[in-house]
Amino acid sequence: MSKTERRIFLLDFEKPLYELQARINQIRQLAEENDVDVSEQISQLQTRAEQLRKEIFSSLTPSQRLQLARHPRRPSTLDYIQAMTDEWFELHGDRGGYDDPALVGGVARLNGRPVVILGHQKGRDTKDNVARNFGMAAPGGYRKALRLMEHANQFNMPILTFIDTPGAWAGVEAEKLGQGEAIAYNLRQMFSFDVPIISTVIGEGGSGGALGIGVGDQLLMLEHSVYTVATPEACAAILWKDAKKSEQAAVALKITAPDLKNLGIIDHIVPEPSGAAHADPLEAASLLKQALIAHLEDLSQMSPQQRRQLRYxxxxxxxxxxxAYA
Known part of the structure; x- marks a missing residue:
């Protein structure tokens, strides 16, 4: 892999597209330097590139979708917040002594409407990922999330949650601080809130760490995100004592948005731009914003009692x- 490929981080199935686009750019540059008109050839190659992109991204395996969900350039919670909201004010701390950087939240305006937004936050590089604990929230993170959701419920603001974590922090210290209790308490309380709640899996939704902010009236998934009870690697290690069988586990777990829509687990699939969300983050944010506004409008027509019943x-x-019996 070249230095350029490392810098932009290409997945294996993305390389043919990158090579074709590099060829197009090279031809265009040579044509400009030599004052030659190659617009027709460029148009043909661009058409081929778009066809290739559609072929690749319409036939992805569950394992490949997992790679996209984990892509280091995939937009994060804070990326979507900054791109979608009119105003944003982050709130910190669980008022118990800890501010978890792996789970962020605050108040914002979406299409002019006050909302509370919270979600898992991964890093962009190794240093940032270590600081964010790779998006794996500690008990303080889930208690911070609950504090913000209670604030939203008190002031009648819809709650939007963005899920992107391989799972809750599984360290010994997390267990000492009550990780299981913090997540379980969130689940119970989220069922009781009066305001609309929309949860969206924007990347990797893993285990109870995802569910800890995932109890909502509507559950959305971005087209190339995944949602699962355990990572395919963990599943393969448990079932076959071999993490290398993760591709087989990914198929069996039904982790993709289409599979989960068919099973009735999620309510809506949000399309991603051609080439996935990391290829055009602003377009991805625009598509997600449209979906959130539409679902919020529908949920706002219901009474609190109707929303709680829908949630239940x-x-x-x-x-x-x-x-089925024969």
Whole structure:
């Protein structure tokens, strides 16, 4: 892999696209230097590039979608907040002594409407990821999230949560501080709130760490995000004692947005730009903003009691199955 490829971080299945685009740029540059008209050839190559992009991204395996969900250049919670909101004021701390950088939140205006937004926050590089604990929130993070959601409920502001974590922090210290209790308490309290709640999986939604801010009236997923009870690597290690079988586990777990929509786990798939969200973050934010505004409008027409009942029935029906007898 070249220095350029390392810098822009290409996934294996993205390399043919990168090479074709590099060829187009090279031809264009040579044509300009030699004052030659190659507009027709460039147009043909651009058409081919777009066809190739559609072919690649329309036939991704679950494992490849997982790679996209973990892409270091994929837009994060703070990226979407900055691109979508009119105003944003971050709030810090759980008022118990800790401000978890892996879970951020605050008040904002979305399309002129006051909302509370919170979500997991990963880093852009190794240093930033270490500081953010790779988006794995500690108990203080979930308590901070609950504090902000209670604030939203008190002042009648909708709650928007962005899920992007491999799971809650699983360290010994987290258990000492009550990780399980913090997540469980969030689950209970989120079912009781009167205001609209929309949760969106923007990248990797893993285990209870995702569910800790994922109880909502509507659950959305970006097209190339994933949502799962355990990472494919962990699943493979548990079932087959071999983490190398993660691709097989990714298929079995049904982690992709289309699979989860078919199973009735999620409510809506938010399309991503051609080439996935990292290819055009601003367009990705625009598409997500449109979806959030539309769903907020629908939920705002309901009474608090109707929303609570919708929330309850949504989770009550997850996991229902029918047995067929010969």
């Amino acid at each position: 029935q949504k989770f009550r029906h997850i996991g229902i199955f029918e047995e």
